[in-house]
Amino acid sequence: MSDPAVLTLADAAQALRRRELSSEDLVQACRRRIERWQPRINAFVSQEGRNSGHEGPLGGIPLAHKDMFYRAGRVSNCGSKIRRGWVATETSAALERLDAAGALDIGTLNMSEFAYGPTGHNEHWGDCRNPWNPDYITGGSSSGSGAAVAARLVFGALGSDTGGSVRLPAGACGVTGLKTTWGRVSRHGAMPLSHSLDTIGPLARSAADCALLLAAIAGHDRRDPISSHEAVEIGLERPIGSMKIALSTAWIESNADSEIAAAVLGAARALRSAGATLVEVEPPDFDLLSAHCLVVMQAEASAQHAQWMRERQQDYSSAVRVRLEAGFAIPAAQYLEVLRLRAAWLDQWKRLLGEADLYLCPAIAVPIPTREQTGPRGGAEMPKLLAGVTRLTRWVNYLGVPALALPCGFDSRRLPIAMQLVGRPFAEGTLLAAGHAYQLDTDWHQRLPPE
Amino acid sequence: MAKPLSAEVIEAMLAAQDIPLAPGRAERLAPGVNALAVADPLRAGLAFEVDATTYLSALSRNK
Numbered sequence: 001m002s003d004p005a006v007l008t009l010a011d012a013a014q015a016l017r018r019r020e021l022s023s024e025d026l027v028q029a030c031r032r033r034i035e036r037w038q039p040r041i042n043a044f045v046s047q048e049g050r051n052s053g054h055e056g057p058l059g060g061i062p063l064a065h066k067d068m069f070y071r072a073g074r075v076s077n078c079g080s081k082i083r084r085g086w087v088a089t090e091t092s093a094a095l096e097r098l099d100a101a102g103a104l105d106i107g108t109l110n111m112s113e114f115a116y117g118p119t120g121h122n123e124h125w126g127d128c129r130n131p132w133n134p135d136y137i138t139g140g141s142s143s144g145s146g147a148a149v150a151a152r153l154v155f156g157a158l159g160s161d162t163g164g165s166v167r168l169p170a171g172a173c174g175v176t177g178l179k180t181t182w183g184r185v186s187r188h189g190a191m192p193l194s195h196s197l198d199t200i201g202p203l204a205r206s207a208a209d210c211a212l213l214l215a216a217i218a219g220h221d222r223r224d225p226i227s228s229h230e231a232v233e234i235g236l237e238r239p240i241g242s243m244k245i246a247l248s249t250a251w252i253e254s255n256a257d258s259e260i261a262a263a264v265l266g267a268a269r270a271l272r273s274a275g276a277t278l279v280e281v282e283p284p285d286f287d288l289l290s291a292h293c294l295v296v297m298q299a300e301a302s303a304q305h306a307q308w309m310r311e312r313q314q315d316y317s318s319a320v321r322v323r324l325e326a327g328f329a330i331p332a333a334q335y336l337e338v339l340r341l342r343a344a345w346l347d348q349w350k351r352l353l354g355e356a357d358l359y360l361c362p363a364i365a366v367p368i369p370t371r372e373q374t375g376p377r378g379g380a381e382m383p384k385l386l387a388g389v390t391r392l393t394r395w396v397n398y399l400g401v402p403a404l405a406l407p408c409g410f411d412s413r414r415l416p417i418a419m420q421l422v423g424r425p426f427a428e429g430t431l432l433a434a435g436h437a438y439q440l441d442t443d444w445h446q447r448l449p450p451e
Numbered sequence: 452m453a454k455p456l457s458a459e460v461i462e463a464m465l466a467a468q469d470i471p472l473a474p475g476r477a478e479r480l481a482p483g484v485n486a487l488a489v490a491d492p493l494r495a496g497l498a499f500e501v502d503a504t505t506y507l508s509a510l511s512r513n514k
Contacts, residue, residue: 183507196506226507230514291489298487310469322480328470329461329484337494339503344493350513383483400510425510 005029006448009061009155009209016060023053023060026155027106030062034107034153036451041129041138043148047107050074056102058216065158066142067108068115068191069095078191079111079141081124081315082308092189093221094158094200101216106154109144113320115160115193116301117141118168118390119374123317127371130172131449132415135370139168139389145203146173150449156204156213160190162197163297164393167405167420170203171363174407174416176435176445177203178210179393181426182400183228185214186221194300195226196339197293197397206445207406207435211236214428234429240437241275243430245421246356248283256365263409263417264362267438271360274437279356289345289395292338296398299335302327318376342398349399350424357430363405363418365392396422404431407444416444455485 004012004021015021031047038044045067053060068078070088077084095105110128112120120128120143128143130136131151138147142159146169149157159166161179170177178201185200192198202213211234218232247268252261272278302309302324308316309324316324353359366388372378374385396403402423409417423431439445456464458477461484465472472480 181510183510228507228511230511288489288491291487292491295487306468306470313471322476325465325470325472325476326480326484328465328468329456329480330487334488336503337497339506340497340501341491341493342503342506343501343509344497346509346513348493400506425514427514 003029005033005152008205009212010206012155013058013061013212023104026060027062027104030106030153033151037131037151037153040134041131041147041151042126043110043128043144043151043153045077045108045110045125045144046075049104049106051099051105053104054102056100057212058098059102060104061155062104062106063098063156064105064107064109064148064154065095066111066145066160068111068160069158070189071095071105076108076191077125079113079115079122079125082312084124090189093186093223094190094217097217103216109148109157111143112141113317114305115141115162115165115191116320116323118164118386119371120169121319121371121375123376129371130415132174133413136368136415137172137371137374139172141165142169142203146170146175146177149173149175149203149205152448156202156209158200159203160193161199161201161397162193163293163397164390166201166203167363167393167403168389170405171418172368172416174444174447174449175203175205176207176210176404176406177201178214178428178432179396179403180214180218180428181228181402183226184402184426184428185217186224186227188221188223192304194297196296196300206439207404207432208236210404211432211436214432228426230426234432236433236436238430238433239275240271240434243358243434244277244279244356245271245358245360245434246279246281246353247360248281251283252361256362257367259411260362260365260417264360264419267408267419268360270441271434271438274441276434279354281352281354281356284349284352284395286391286395289398290391292341293394293398295330295335295338298323298327299330346399349401353424357423357427358434359422361392361420361422363392363420364389367411368415392420401425402428402431404435406435406438409444453488456481
């Protein structure tokens with residue numbers, strides 16, 4: 001075998017079970033790639049392994065996670081200066097469950113400061129850089145998770161998604177990322193940003209790999225008050241021929257970049273060829289729902305950070321400080337009314353889907369910008385660029401429903417293009433089955449960034 | 452249409468929460484803050500009894 005690190009998680013697990021490879025082989029293969037890639041993409045914060053792995057569904061598989069999942073005795077910097085060197089006293093529920101499944105945890109991954117940025121810039125820990133071209137953003141806030149999985153430095157990684165923070169790096173880095181239903185995965189022991197929106201989900205090399213990781217981490221946990229009792233049903237075998245997929249072709253054609261529109265509509269045709277039925281629907285009100293998402297996110301994030309904003313404002317980057325300042329200007333009644341409206345919009349979502357199982361749209365509808373365009377010296381166009389990047393992710397967080405981002409092409413700059421499948425509450429299994437069916441017929445997810 | 456918040460009001464809101472603002476910052480914040488106060492067509496029909504704490508059960512009901 002040439003490089004075991006480029007296997008999918010599912011194939012690596014099978015090779016371990018058959019004793020064709022050892023866990024040590026996988027770790028060494030990942031370490032070799034980390035040595036080569038880390039100077040180029042800055043995906044890792046720490047490469048300190050913290051557990052030994054054991055038998056289990058993920059037994060001996062090397063993973064690493066966004067530097068905001070606490071592990072007792074380990075530093076979680078949360079991408080910040082304020083929490084630099086902070087040592088957790090307990091282990092997050094998600095890491096506990098991965099440990100129980102036998103996975104190895106070989107380090108911590110770069111992220112946007114306090115998970116509050118959509119690009120992967122980080123002035124405290126250095127920008128994470130896109131493996132396909134380091135001049136371009138990785139997407140954020142789970143920047144290191146997207147970059148590390150894309151460069152095959154680990155077989156999978158956890159991220160968090162409050163406004164797109166799993167799907168944006170998955171989309172920009174060309175990997176598969178699952179934003180879970182709000183309440184599907186316990187947030188206990190994970191850094192909070194916005195409790196009404198925060199979700200935890202996997203980034204991996206395929207939908208099948210995401211399914212393996214989700215199976216390990218999903219399910220009720222009494223330590224997270226919004227953790228759901230809904231059964232975890234992940235069946236990749238659900239036939240694509242039984243699925244109806246809604247989409248809004250005219251909206252995509254008139255709003256998405258032309259290369260992105262062509263790739264996403266091509267993916268829709270591929271799903272139809274695989275047996276799915278396509279259904280044209282009116283698009284959700286992306287911009288209104290995104291605005292509602294921002295009201296909730298900004299108000300809650302600012303409340304979460306209030307004391308540090310009073311005492312240590314100078315220790316935030318200017319970008320994060322501005323976002324936090326804005327949240328203090330949102331009236332409490334406006335914030336609560338937007339939350340009260342959420343169920344009514346969920347009802348609208350159900351009506352929009354009608355008989356359909358899921359909704360297909362781009363993950364990112366604009367060309368991926370450079371780090372310079374969206375960094376501290378980005379200039380007057382930066383807010384518009386950032387709004388374009390996040391336009392199709394935040395609405396999903398407001399509704400709290402699951403979404404899967406997966407690669408469906410490359411643009412003329414050889415950067416990934418991603419589609420997004422958005423589902424009904426707790427229908428992660430449907431999304432993963434559709435994504436898996438698509439990936440059985442395509443090879444976008446198997447392509448490797450240039451060495 | 453809701454009346455937009457002025458920079459002075461935003462500065463006062465933050466000051467009331469003991470959040471200092473650099474000079475000129477409130478003017479920069481105002482457009483973004485006001486852009487979030489969108490007219491929602493569902494607001495008029497929102498039942499009086501709806502509260503914000505029951506969303507998880509709404510998700511379960513709408514699977």
